[in-house]
Amino acid sequence: MKLVVKDMDIATGGILIAILNEVDAEKFDLHHEDRIRVKKGSRETVAVVDIAESEKAVPIGKVGLFEESLDALRAVDKDIVDIKMEKKPESVKFIKKKLEGKELTSPEILTIVEDIVKNKLTAIETTYFISASYTKGLSEKETIALTKAMIETGDVLKLERYPIFDKHCIGGVAGNRTTMVVVPILAAAGLTIPKTSSRSITSPAGTADTMEVLADVSLPLSKIKKIVEKTNGCIVWGGAVNLAPADDKIIKVENPLSIDSEGNLLASILAKKGSVSSTHVLIDIPIGRGAKIRSKKEALHLKREFEKIGKGLGMKIRTVIxxxxxxxxxxxxxxxxxxxxxxxxxxxxxxxxxxxxxxxxLAEEMLVMAGKSRKIASEMLDSGKAYEKMVEIIKAQGEKCILPALLKPGKCKYDFTAAKAGRISRIDNISISKIARIAGAPIDKGAGIYLYKHKDDRVAKGEKIFTIYAENQQKLKFAVEILKEIDGIDVK
Amino acid sequence: MKLVVKDMDIATGGILIAILNEVDAEKFDLHHEDRIRVKKGSRETVAVVDIAESEKAVPIGKVGLFEESLDALRAVDKDIVDIKMEKKPESVKFIKKKLEGKELTSPEILTIVEDIVKNKLTAIETTYFISASYTKGLSEKETIALTKAMIETGDVLKLERYPIFDKHCIGGVAGNRTTMVVVPILAAAGLTIPKTSSRSITSPAGTADTMEVLADVSLPLSKIKKIVEKTNGCIVWGGAVNLAPADDKIIKVENPLSIDSEGNLLASILAKKGSVSSTHVLIDIPIGRGAKIRSKKEALHLKREFEKIGKGLGMKIRTVIxxxxxxxxxxxxxxxxxxxxxxxxxxxxxxxxxxxxxxxxLAEEMLVMAGKSRKIASEMLDSGKAYEKMVEIIKAQGEKCILPALLKPGKCKYDFTAAKAGRISRIDNISISKIARIAGAPIDKGAGIYLYKHKDDRVAKGEKIFTIYAENQQKLKFAVEILKEIDGIDVK
Known part of the structure; x- marks a missing residue:
């Protein structure tokens, strides 16, 4: 069927969409989420059908195309295109197989991940995959295949070195900025550690957000390679490079229900490590109230899973709880x-x-993995060699600041003091993170909380326990309001 | 935050969408699929966030709104609106509960169905619900609650009569247009049978498509009520009235993977019956190759499920295999x-x-349910009373045709003849349906297949087995091409 192009003047950033008027859709027996092949001259592309109920959106005889389809076809408004029914991608069959509780083969998983990365699946189809992985679980074989597929369908940082170290923290602990100390210690000790980190999604800061205060973190892969070859390490934002790009697309459909299946969690973490060719990985599993992992039992289970999947990937994994x-x-x-x-x-x-x-x-554990003495960690730190290495890395990435005195927190502040004297029995990660986020972190770099006390410290009545910093009065006010509901601190 | 409206000039027909530029989204910590409350003066509405990566789609400082949001706010292009973060609807929590394998309560299911009907859930969220219902299954209690919720969230045909009869066929059998004979037989016998039927989705004709050849089938509920009060019956298209509207929205996310969980199937069928206040329902379960249900075992299982759920709904259900x-x-x-x-x-x-x-x-079984003699069925048919009743119903609904001689199939035709003499051992429903659809049915009303022979009939070499009808040569050609691949008929 021939239709006239209507330029919808929007981009989806995802799967290609073609909007038909419901009269045309009915005539050609096309339904919502069907695929069509759109052809203009020798150019063609596949798009998913959406149906317009009004003539205002897409008139009869027209097809509404988004930016990406217009580019692919080199088509403009009022061009004539030819439209044909197209079969669903094969991966949809495999997703259905998983929904029915059957184990997927490695090539089937690769096909699904490829189609996710190439935007060939709709949000509904991808959701069925994630949902089935969550309710049916992924087997060890499937998790290994998923991890490999996520690595293969993205760019890979290749280094002529062995071993290559990496670390990951399961998270949920406020502060805890260990990567930015561990990387320079190990790099100073001669170990290779090309660290990519994430930005915060729900916490007051990710390592990438914090490192960005000191240096550029959005670097191309070629530059990262040069920095690591020169300094042994780096601390960059993984989101700026195309490493395991399936992960972000999967997270996009996991977020609405905040679900994270164990198989997906393992694959997501280890794919990022595999993408920088890591051979030795330390996993830090913090446990306790407010952390992602609550109990030792859960932590030990996760430790075993990491080790199993790591083995299948040919990666040495060490876990610390x-x-x-x-x-x-x-x-x-x-x-x-x-x-x-x-x-x-x-x-x-x-x-x-x-x-x-x-x-x-953490640095000691990684030195042990490298067959070196634990003592080297404190030697590097105490001698100032780790600091020198950090300065070298900061300069290589593009220096913003190397002096703590120049780091200024937000100008608006509020002190939280002890209502009575006593011992601090609890400082809650979730509450502290929430207050810091409402104060503006991580978008407002200077926003957050400074703690003067930790658990088991004694406080006098009226003594400062922490200060909230914000970059404007309104956000400080919001943070103080939330603080009154959930101070997150118990004094006994 | 204040933003300037950009009229996107499209309608979604579903959930409200607001598109923010990625810079604004990051600034306000809003992500894809987050909810925002959009306010203009005293009017406000909730929309789901989509993120534009280019300034062309939605510039910084603007919010792209679709038709439905503009209407709700009475806003136009360049108006200023205020935007606030909004929590996800509570139903999302219940969907997650189901994903985790926990049984849902009736109020929880009602909340989910209400939000589906009111377009408050995104396609991803609804997909998680359907997917979890499929992989985890719905308990008897959940299926009853789902059915009730589907009835309650739509219109209901209320009749001051008892009992009210209904029938349903599980489907997959080509032809099989029993409803259009059973309804006039029963209505002539004094039973009340307000029948709503569907159009075809994957078959060459649904009852609504076929009845439409003889009479109007898109009637408002008030008119249906009058017709049934006058004639005892009707045969109308359920899609034209707002009966159990959740069903269509659920089907929309089931279709991409052609999944249909047992719980959803039962709820979907029985909700349509409950929506017309049916008290006595006959379920026809055809079994055999090509039908939806393949084995007697499967059919007996389904029969038991229907009876259990019917009991929970206070409906008398009789099943025939x-x-x-x-x-x-x-x-x-x-x-x-x-x-x-x-x-x-x-x-x-x-x-x-x-x-x-x-x-x-089928009519006899329903007469038995009514406590009447089986013989009445053939009496109504043989005496011509059923035909008179059908004419009465056709006239009441808006007559198009009542004489078979005036019904003309498509003018293009092709005869399929026996390649050898023998006995017909198989006529495949799926193949026959596919050929009829490709010939143009049900959109082209005259397209389809006319069978001269049935299973076990003997044919001479060269004798006609069936004729394909189409309304134009091109569709006939396509149908004949498919016929050569899959004739669907075995002669032994």
Missing amino acids: TDGSQPIGNGIGPVLEAKDVLLVLMNSPSAPQDLRKKCLR | TDGSQPIGNGIGPVLEAKDVLLVLMNSPSAPQDLRKKCLR
Whole structure:
């Protein structure tokens, strides 16, 4: 059938869409979510049918095309195109197979992931895949295949080195900016650690948000390769490079229901590691109230799963279970955390000791994986070599700041003080994160919370426990309002 | 935040959508599929966020609104609106509960169905519900609650009568236009049977498509009520009235993967019956190759499920298991089937006897449910009272045709003849339906297939087995091409 193009003047950024008037759709027996092949001259593309009920949106005899389809066809408004029914991609059959509870083969999973990456599946089809993976679970074989497929369908950082180290924290702990200390310690010790990190989705700061206070984090893969070859390490934003791009598309359909199946969690984390060719990976699993993992039992189960899947991928995985019952470090929010990190690296007396201790522990575990002495970690830190290495990495990535004194938190602040004297029995990660986010973190880099006290510390009546920082009075006001509902701190 | 309206000049027909530029979305920490409340003066509405990556689609500082949101706000291009973050509807929590394998309560199911009907859920969220219902299954209690919720969230035909009869066929059998004979038999016998039927989705004709050849089928509920009060029955298109509207929206997300969970199937069928206040329902389950249900075991399981759910709904359900191994009647396609129906009702010698027999059987079963004699069925048919009743119903609905001689199939035709002499051992429903559809049915009312032979009939070499009818040569050519791949008929 021949139809006249209507330029809809929008882009989807995802799957191609063609809108038909309902009269034409009925005439040609086309339904919502059917595929059609649209042809103009020698150019053609496949789009998913959407149906317009009004002539205003798409008149009879016309087909509404979005930016991406127009580009693919080099078509403009009022051009004539030819439309034919097209079969659904084969991956839809495999998704149905998974929904029916059958195990998928590696080629079937690769086909699904390829179609997700190439925007060939609709949101509904991808949702069925994620939902089936969640309700039916992924087998060990399927999880390994999914991880490999996610790596293969993206770019890969190739380095002529072995071993290549990486680390990952399961998360949920406020502060806890260990990567920015561990990477320079290991790089200074001669280990290769090309670290890509994420930005925050629900926390007050991701490593990429915090590192961005000190240096550029959005770098092309070629530049990352050069930096790692020169300095042994980097701390960049994974989102700026096309590593395991399926992950973001999967997260997009997981987010509306905040679901995260174990198989997808494992695949998502390990695909990012595989994409930078990591061979040795340390997984930090913090446990405790407010952390993502609540119990030791859960942590041990996850540890075993990581090790199994890692083995299937030919990756050495070591897992540490750490205390995630309260924030780590004093600062929460990009600027405040960046300051903590620099103070630790500079061996400043005002550096948070809990953060220093945890970073040393993680670095030691990785040195053991490399067959080296644990002692090297504190040697690198105490000698200032780790700090020098951090400065080198910051300069290589594009320096923004290397002096803690120049890092200024938001100008509006509010002190939270103890209502009575006593011992702090609880500092809740979820509450602290929420207050810091409402104060503006991570978008407002200077927003967040600075903790003067940790769990088990004693406070006098009226003594400051923490300060909230914000970049404007309104956000500070919102944060203080929330604070009154959920202070997240118990004094006994 | 204040934004300037951009009129996107499209309508979704579903959930309200607001498109933000990615810069604004990031600034306000809004993600794809988040909800926002959009306010203009005293008017406000909730929309789902979509994110534009280009300034061309939606510039920074603007919000792209679709037709439905503009109407709700009485807003026009360049108006200023205020935008606030809005929580997800509560039903999303219940969908997640079902995904985790927990049983839902009746109020929880009602909330989900209400939100589906009111377009408050996105396609992704609805898909999670359908997917979880499919992989986790619905309990008896959940299926009853779903059926009730589907009835309650739509219009209901209320009649001051008892009992009210209804019938449903599980489908997959070509031809098989029993409703159009059973309804006039029962209505003539004094039973009340307000029948709503569907149009075809994948078959060459639904009852609504076929009845439309003889009378109007798109009638408002008030008119249907008057017709039934006057004639005891009707045969109308359910899609024209707002009965159990959740069903269509659920089907929209089931179609892309052609999934149909048992719980959804039961709820979908029985909700339509409940929406016309039916108290006595006959379910016809045809079994055999090509029918929806393949084995007696499956049919008996479904029978038990129907009876259980019916009991929970206070509905009397009787099930008959019938032969679905080949088409029933001679005509396949709206005009050809309508002709069969009229010939049966007129006791014509050329009426297909298999259709007559099956219709009598179904009518008898329903008379038994009414506590009446089985014999009344053939009395109504043989005496011409059923035909008179059909004429009365056709006139009441808006007559188009009542004489079989005036029903003309498509002018282009092709005869399929026996390649050798023998006995017909198989006539495949799926193949016959596919050929009839490709010939143009049900959109082209005269398109379809006329069968001269049925299973076990003997044919001479070169004797006609069936004729394909189409309304134009091109469609006939396509149908003949398909016929050569899949004739669907075995002669032994």
